[in-house]
Amino acid sequence: MTIPVLDKDSVLSSMSSHPAVRSMTPEMLASPAFDATYDRGELTLTVAPEHIRAAAAAVQQAGYNFLEDVTAVDWLPAEPRYQVSYHIVSHTLKERVRLRIFVDSIIGGADSITPVWPSADFYEREVFDLFGIRFHGHPNLRRIMMPDEFEGHPLRKDFPVEGYR
Amino acid sequence: MSQFTETSSLLAARPEDPTKDRTMILNMGPQHPSTHGVLRLVVEIDGETVIKIVPDIGYLHTGIEKTCEAKFYQQVVPLTDRIDYLSPMSNNLCYCLAVEKLLQLEIPPRAQWLRVMLNELTRLNSHLVWLGTHAMDIGALTVFLYTFREREDILRIFEHVAGQRMMTSYFRIGGISLEPPLDFFAIVQNFIKRMPSKIDEYQNLLTGNPIWVDRLKGVGHLSAADAIALGVTGPPLRASGVDWDLRRDMPYSSYEKFDFKVPISHDCDVWARYVIRLEEMRESVKIIQQALDGMPEGPVTADAPKIVLPDREKMKTEMESLIYHFKIVTEGFPVPAGEVYQAIESPRGEMAYYVVSDGTAKPYRVHMRNPSFATLQALDTMCRGRLLADVVAVIGSIDIVLGEIDR
Structure with a gap:
């Protein structure tokens, strides 16, 4: 049971009628950061960090009404270092799409999508707390898991896992 | 989390004049029996009416x-x-x-x-x-x-x-x-x-x-x-x-x-x-x-010998099963x-x-x-x-x- 893996060009050509792919604006598609893959039955659309709020609003318009999850991956030592993944499901299409952005360790942030989905509040706070990625326009970007005076961000790959602090 | 977080930082600023401060702040938890664990709620109340609730979590964060x-x-x-x-x-x-x-x-x-x-x-x-x-x-x-x-x-x-x-x-x-x-x-x-x-x-x-x-x-x-x-x-x-x-x-x-x-x-x-x-x-x-x-x-x-641990009996009679068992346990897959x-x-x-x-x-x-x-x-x-x-x-x-x- 092997599902074929589709890269950017084949997703854009063979899945062009897919609602999530169709919702991407020409501006997003033209960005060098844009990428699309279809792997193991999951569609991933990578957009430029500055487009994330617009992309979230676009897929919401396309029927993907429920934000399930926001999380991040630290790809140390690669640059851009952080990947932020947004999982969005459609209750009518019964289908899921993953939006993805790559965030530079120097810029270290992206626009918050709380104006699109208020539920992103806790998820983005968690990502901020554990990875140190800032979300601009978040109403209440405070630590959520760790104590306020805690130093460092535990889920970063360079966070020490042993020894005294 | 925030056993150290000041309650004031979780809610909006209080009015300067205490006579205008009609609401009260109540800490519910983290050891409250109805919070089913260690959940702390900072509740702003006016009389018995809830104005706002701020959940404060992270007490059980174990990474x-x-x-x-x-x-x-x-x-x-x-x-x-x-x-x-x-x-x-x-x-x-x-x-x-x-x-x-x-x-x-x-x-x-x-x-x-x-x-x-x-x-x-x-x-x-x-x-x-x-x-x-x-x-x-x-x-x-x-x-x-x-x-x-x-x-x-x-x-x-x-x-x-x-x-x-x-x-x-x-x-x-x-x-x-x-x-x-x-x-x-x-x-x-x-x-x-x-x-x-x-x-x-x-x-x-x-x-x-x-x-x-x-x-x-x-x-x-x-x-x-x-x-x-x-x-x-x-x-x-x-x-x-x-x-x-x-x-x-x-x-x-x-x-x-x-x-x-x-x-x-x-x-x-x-x-x-x-x-x-x-x-x-x-x-x-x-x-x-x-x-x-x-x-x-x-x-x-x-049927995936490199992923699933072999049957215990087979391990005693078959060389391959023993090798797979050893490899999975020591190196994973x-x-x-x-x-x-x-x-x-x-x-x-x-x-x-x-x-x-x-x-x-x-x-x-x-x-x-x-x-x-x-x-x-x-x-x-x-x-x-x-x-x-x-x-x-x-x-x-x-x-x-x-x-x-x-x-």
């Missing part, structure tokens, strides 16, 4: 996601039990499904059906604890004793099949760890036969009780639009009139072969959540009965690079594992999307403008488990 990164794929399974002590099998299943999706592994039907059956038993188990504690929070102490009687039966079934009452770790990547004992199906059948009358019994104790009705009806209103905007899943979402159940709408582990109803209510209140969970228990009983009736024969693990998001309908709502692999034998990143974490965001919306005493009813109705929120 399970970070720990997963240091383990082999198969070693993560016992960690997943510890996230939610009421639904260990759901966590096991969700993690195993995610890794199996990464490996593109086919699971034999018998294992899939057993997984469904055990997951529905887990749902019963979790809903029984929810019903008992929810009723106890509201003051109906007796129900707790009744529900824990049946829960004990389920825990005995778990112990019989997995050797553990709560932290079962029974599922494996590629199937389940062992063929269940011979009398297992008879025990489950016996339990299932009794269960519907027990659910009637709980209903008799509660549904007609005027105190219970007054405390639940019209309390904790959450509209469908708010529920979707705030990320609410599971029974609270269905109680708000959104017809969405992952078991039916995005089936996994052969759920598409089972016939069951998804209860929906448009009342949007605590009462609706109570009714829906009771209905779900009845549906779970039906699913378990179907699984018992149509249980397929065959192996309980996939590499998983092709990629990322998957696998969601299942846990007793509390949508539970999902997001597993990222870099091609080695250890996961690069494991993230759990837990239903309680998102549902907690809706607490403020549900309680605002209501009485302080209703907060307890609302917390009970969203059925949170703090271990799962803080991970």
